Amino acid sequence: MGLIIALDPPEGVDGVRWCLRIAERLGRVPSGYKLGLPLLVREGVKGFSDVVSVIKSDLIIADLKLADIGYVNSLIVKEVSRTGVNAVIAHAFIGVEGGLDELAETCRSLGIKLILVTLMSHPGASRVMSREFREMLGIVKEVGAWGAVLPATMPEAIRAGRELLGGDVKILSPGIGPQGARPGDAICAGADYEIVGRLITLSEDPLSTALKVIEEQGRRVRECRCGGL
């Protein structure tokens, strides 16, 4: 099952130590890890590298939600790629020419997977983003992105995304736990990976909670794909 751990340290703790402790405890149990811009700003490229260096998964995502012109986004990705991450998240809404075309090229040359946000689940996203959702999926295909972010709380959008994107583009879905979706919801709707943060990282025993989430994903997927058999 595809489980990605969002390593977002709470305020007021030593961010690097907090991440290291969880990454060491979980090891290769999840398929990947996701580190965010708050950690990068707080701990710098050096702290980011320290966390990446202990991660054993093949997928290490820098969730920067990049949303600038191609040249500026490329500068940032070049810098961040030195930390050892192998995937970055940017916004599809920036568009292609002079935006994501240049970023996609930079990512290809650095061996970095490009993942594009196509929809978000906070209520404000209904104002502009939802209306442009299909256009965003078209942009994902056009630039040949490796993956697309779609909220686990919106299974209909995941189904539409899978249909439009075909089978080659990975779908990554945050929103499991406190935000409302259950483990397995997004995978049942067509996602490849579920991104889980606090539900696991703030639990008393992150390893046993992660194993429970993976078990639950498996159970739900057997249910939705095989009618419970």
Added chain:
Amino acid sequence: MGLIIALDPPEGVDGVRWCLRIAERLGRVPSGYKLGLPLLVREGVKGFSDVVSVIKSDLIIADLKLADIGYVNSLIVKEVSRTGVNAVIAHAFIGVEGGLDELAETCRSLGIKLILVTLMSHPGASRVMSREFREMLGIVKEVGAWGAVLPATMPEAIRAGRELLGGDVKILSPGIGPQGARPGDAICAGADYEIVGRLITLSEDPLSTALKVIEEQGRRVRECRCGGL
């Protein structure tokens, strides 16, 4: 005249020293300075603080193009506010509820001016952003942002922005110099500040170029407002 210097160090130089040299040379000549996310990622919060500490202008903008949910954007702004910047740039397209409402509240509590991108000038922006331009201007008003970013290369959009936003919201316009607009173009169309980077920072004598830009802004504004009298 409103001139903001974009301090974007080229690749391969010591970013902090490059910024310090220009900021010291220009002093209080510009109305403000803008620092970007590439500098923050490259030099960390410490390097960012070092640059901010020598800037004497009243307006010091962190151009982060924030585009995440309110909680995450707020975490980043709290961190960055410690460097001494007093304004941040985020994206209007994120929408209000659970997005910019929370960020605006954080900015207010920290005394940080919130500036929202409503349109960009790279060709790819015509795909999604241009279509949503008026919606974005509505979002600027709704969250009570201090300012809006509109490209100097699109005077018609600046005119429309000024009309919709009224006189209280500042309009900041990048795109002067290599990107095609001339000093004064945006102010003539209704902007308050023109953001100039390479045209000044990469010139042989940044101070004398900045003074020439300000003179040119004044000349153009006299022309457009008083018919050259």
